[in-house]
Amino acid sequence: MAMYWSDRMGDEVQRGPRASYVPPHLRPNSPVDESRHRFHDDPYAFDSRFGRYSNSRQLGRVSVGPMGRGRGLGRGRGGRGWSQYHGFNRSVPETNSFDAVVEKFGEVEVLDEDGADNEDAINFNAYEDIPVESSGENVPPPVDTFEEIDLGKALNDNIKKCKYVKPTPVQRHAIPIAVAGRDLMACAQTGSGKTAAFCFPIICGILSGESNGMVMPRDARVACPTGLILSPTRELSCQIHGEVKKFAYQTGLKAVVVYGGAPIVQQFRNIEKGVDILVATPGRLVDMIERDRVSLKKIKYLALDEADRMLDMGFEHQIRKIVQQMDMPPPGSRQTMLFSATFPDEIQKLASDFLSNYIFLSVGRVGSSTDLISQKVEHVEDMDKRNRLMDLLQSQRASGKNGKHSLTLVFVETKRGADSLESWLASNGFPATAIHGDKVQLERERALRSFKSGATPIMVATDVASRGLDIPHVSLVINFDMPRAIDDYVHRIGRTGRAGKHGEATAFFNDSNLPIARALVTLMQEAKQEVPAWLKECAGKSSHSPGDGGGGGGRSNRHRGGSKFGGYDYRSDAANVGHSISSSHHHYVDPRSYVNPYSTGSYVAVPYSAPYVADPGFYPNHYGYAATCSGESVPENGWD
Numbered sequence: 001m002a003m004y005w006s007d008r009m010g011d012e013v014q015r016g017p018r019a020s021y022v023p024p025h026l027r028p029n030s031p032v033d034e035s036r037h038r039f040h041d042d043p044y045a046f047d048s049r050f051g052r053y054s055n056s057r058q059l060g061r062v063s064v065g066p067m068g069r070g071r072g073l074g075r076g077r078g079g080r081g082w083s084q085y086h087g088f089n090r091s092v093p094e095t096n097s098f099d100a101v102v103e104k105f106g107e108v109e110v111l112d113e114d115g116a117d118n119e120d121a122i123n124f125n126a127y128e129d130i131p132v133e134s135s136g137e138n139v140p141p142p143v144d145t146f147e148e149i150d151l152g153k154a155l156n157d158n159i160k161k162c163k164y165v166k167p168t169p170v171q172r173h174a175i176p177i178a179v180a181g182r183d184l185m186a187c188a189q190t191g192s193g194k195t196a197a198f199c200f201p202i203i204c205g206i207l208s209g210e211s212n213g214m215v216m217p218r219d220a221r222v223a224c225p226t227g228l229i230l231s232p233t234r235e236l237s238c239q240i241h242g243e244v245k246k247f248a249y250q251t252g253l254k255a256v257v258v259y260g261g262a263p264i265v266q267q268f269r270n271i272e273k274g275v276d277i278l279v280a281t282p283g284r285l286v287d288m289i290e291r292d293r294v295s296l297k298k299i300k301y302l303a304l305d306e307a308d309r310m311l312d313m314g315f316e317h318q319i320r321k322i323v324q325q326m327d328m329p330p331p332g333s334r335q336t337m338l339f340s341a342t343f344p345d346e347i348q349k350l351a352s353d354f355l356s357n358y359i360f361l362s363v364g365r366v367g368s369s370t371d372l373i374s375q376k377v378e379h380v381e382d383m384d385k386r387n388r389l390m391d392l393l394q395s396q397r398a399s400g401k402n403g404k405h406s407l408t409l410v411f412v413e414t415k416r417g418a419d420s421l422e423s424w425l426a427s428n429g430f431p432a433t434a435i436h437g438d439k440v441q442l443e444r445e446r447a448l449r450s451f452k453s454g455a456t457p458i459m460v461a462t463d464v465a466s467r468g469l470d471i472p473h474v475s476l477v478i479n480f481d482m483p484r485a486i487d488d489y490v491h492r493i494g495r496t497g498r499a500g501k502h503g504e505a506t507a508f509f510n511d512s513n514l515p516i517a518r519a520l521v522t523l524m525q526e527a528k529q530e531v532p533a534w535l536k537e538c539a540g541k542s543s544h545s546p547g548d549g550g551g552g553g554g555r556s557n558r559h560r561g562g563s564k565f566g567g568y569d570y571r572s573d574a575a576n577v578g579h580s581i582s583s584s585h586h587h588y589v590d591p592r593s594y595v596n597p598y599s600t601g602s603y604v605a606v607p608y609s610a611p612y613v614a615d616p617g618f619y620p621n622h623y624g625y626a627a628t629c630s631g632e633s634v635p636e637n638g639w640d
C-alpha cells in the first residue's frame with residue numbers, strides 16, 4: 001500500500017495510548033465554527049449564508065513554498081506532489097517530523113484559479129458543458145465555489161492545501177445536497193471527484209457536532225464510529241482512507257481503515273484508539289462487528305462508494321447485513337450517500353431500501369468519462385493478442401511514452417491470465433507487475449506501489465483494479481480481454497483520463513465479445529468516439545440489446561436509447577417524484593412543469609428478482625456471469 005503523507009501524520013498522532021476518546025467537537029479548542037450548527041437546523045438555509053467565507057482572492061497564489069511552484073503538494077491520492085512531500089518527510093528527524101509536516105503544510109502554494117502552469121491541476125474546462133440532472137424533493141441548489149458551502153474553516157483550509165481550487169461538477173451539486181442532510185444517490189463519470197463529494201459532508205457533519213456526543217470510556221473495546229465509508233476493494237478503501245486523513249488534517253477527527261488480508265489484531269489496536277470515520281471493506285467489517293469490536297449504533301453518515309458494485313449480488317448479502325441486520329440506525333435516522341459512475345436501474349431499486357426521501361443526481365454521460373478518453377477498438381483474435389500488445393507497447397516506447405510518467409494498465413479476465421501475461425511481458429523486456437485477488441495482500445500492495453512509482457510502468461490486472469483506483473499518470477488502458485459487461489468497461493477505461501486530463505484506451509475485440517458489441521457502440525457514440533464499421537456490424541449481429549440487463553453487456557439504464565444521460569432515476573418512470581432538471585448553467589425548471597425530455601415514457605422499472613444463492617462461493621450477479629471466490633476459470637469481478 002502506498003504510504004501517504006497523511007498516513008505518516010496519522011502514525012504520529014496516534015502515538016501513545018489515549019486515555020479516553022472524545023469526539024472532535026467536544027474537545028477544547030475545537031476548530032468547529034459554532035455557527036455551522038444552524039445549517040443542520042435548517043437544511044435549506046443556504047441564501048443567507050452564502051458568501052460569508054467568500055474570498056475570491058484566496059484562490060490566487062498565496063505563498064511560494066521551498067518546493068517551488070505547485071510542486072509541493074500534488075493533488076490527492078498519491079499524486080506526484082504528495083509522494084515528493086512524503087520524500088521530504090522521510091528526511092526529517094523522527095522526533096519532530098510531525099511538526100515539520102505541519103509547518104510545510106502551511107507553506108504550500110495555492111494554485112492560480114486557472115491552474116494553467118501546473119500540469120497536475122484539474123482541467124475544469126473539460127467539464128464546462130456537462131449535463132446535470134437531479135430529481136427528488138426540494139433539491140438544494142448547486143454552488144460555484146467551496147467557500148459558498150459552509151464547510152467550516154478547518155476543512156476549507158485543507159481543501160485549499162489539497163489544491164482543490166474549485167469544485168468539480170459532481171462536487172458543486174452533491175456537496176450542498178449532502179451538507180443539507182439529504183440522502184443521495186449520485187452518478188458521475190470516473191475520475192470526476194466523487195470521493196471528496198461524500199467525504200466533505202461527512203467530515204463537516206461530524207465536526208459540526210451532530211454526532212450525539214459519543215465519548216468512549218477508557219477501557220472501551222467496542223469502536224462506535226459516526227461515519228462509515230464502504231468500498232469493494234482493499235486498495236480502494238486504503239485510498240479513500242488516505243483522502244479522508246488529508247481532508248481532516250488537524251481537525252482532531254480520527255479516521256481508520258479496516259480491510260481483509262491484513263492482520264486483524266493491528267486493526268483492532270487502531271480502532272481501540274477511537275474512530276470517527278471508519279473506512280472498510282464489507283467482509284472485514286462484518287467480522288469485526290460479529291466479534292463485538294465495532295458497533296454501528298452511532299452511525300450518522302453512511303457512504304457506499306462504487307455503490308452499484310456493492311449492491312450487486314457479490315456484496316449485497318453482506319451490505320444488507322451491515323446496514324439492515326446489525327445495530328445501524330434506520331434510514332431517516334442516518335444520512336446515506338451512494339456514489340458510482342454506473343447505476344443500473346435494478347441496482348437503484350435495491351439501493352432505495354437504504355435511503356430515505358433521497359435525491360438522485362446524474363452528472364454527465366455516466367461512464368463515458370467525458371470525451372477525455374480516446375477509445376479505440378481493434379479486432380484481434382485471441383492467438384494474436386500478445387503480438388498486438390507487444391506492438392502497442394513498442395510504439396509507446398518509441399514515442400517516449402513509456403516510463404514513470406506514462407503508465408499502462410492492461411486488463412485481463414482471469415487471475416491465471418494475469419500472472420502468465422506478466423511473466424511473458426517481463427521475459428520480453430517489458431517491466432511489468434500484476435495484481436489480482438489470488439495474490440496475498442502484501443504482494444498486491446507491492447505490485448501497486450511498483451506500478452505507481454513507475455518502477456514497473458506496466459501493470460496487468462483483473463477487475464480487482466478496475467474500480468476507483470486513482471493512479472496518476474496512467475496514460476493508456478488496454479482491454480486485452482474485454483469484460484462481459486459494459487459497466488466494467490466503463491470503470492476500467494476510467495483509470496485513465498482522470499481529473500480533466502486526457503487518456504487513451506484500446507480494446508481487443510473478437511467474436512467472443514459479440515454480446516457486448518451493441519452496448520459498446522452506444523457508449524462510444526455517446527462519447528463522440530469514432531466507431532469502426534466492422535464493430536457496428538457486430539453490434540447489428542449481437543442478439544442482446546444494450547439494455548437487457550443480462551449477459552449481453554448488461555446495462556439496464558441504457559434502455560432509453562436516445563438518453564444523453566447514462567444515469568437515470570428509476571423512480572421517474574414508476575412514481576411521482578418532484579423533478580427538477582439543471583445544467584451546469586444552473587437552469588432550473590419548476591418541478592410542477594417538468595417533463596423529462598429523455599424519457600420514452602414507455603419504460604416500466606423491472607423488479608429485481610435475481611435469487612440469492614446460499615453457497616457463498618457462487619453468486620450469479622447483475623453483470624450476467626457467475627463469480628466464485630477462488631475459481632480460476634471464472635472471471636474475477638473485483639471483490640474483496
Ligand SMILES: Nc1ncnc2c1ncn2[C@@H]1O[C@H](COP(=O)(O)OP(=O)(O)OP(=O)(O)O)[C@@H](O)[C@H]1O
Binds near residue numbers: 076190191341469
Ligand atoms: N475539486 C478538485 N480540484 C482538484 N482536483 C480534484 C478535485 N476533486 C477531485 N480532484 C482529484 O481528481 C482525481 C479524481 O478524483 P476521484 O478519485 O474522487 O474520482 P472519482 O469520481 O471517485 O473516480 P472513480 O469513479 O474512478 O472512483 C483525484 O486525484 C482527486 O484528488
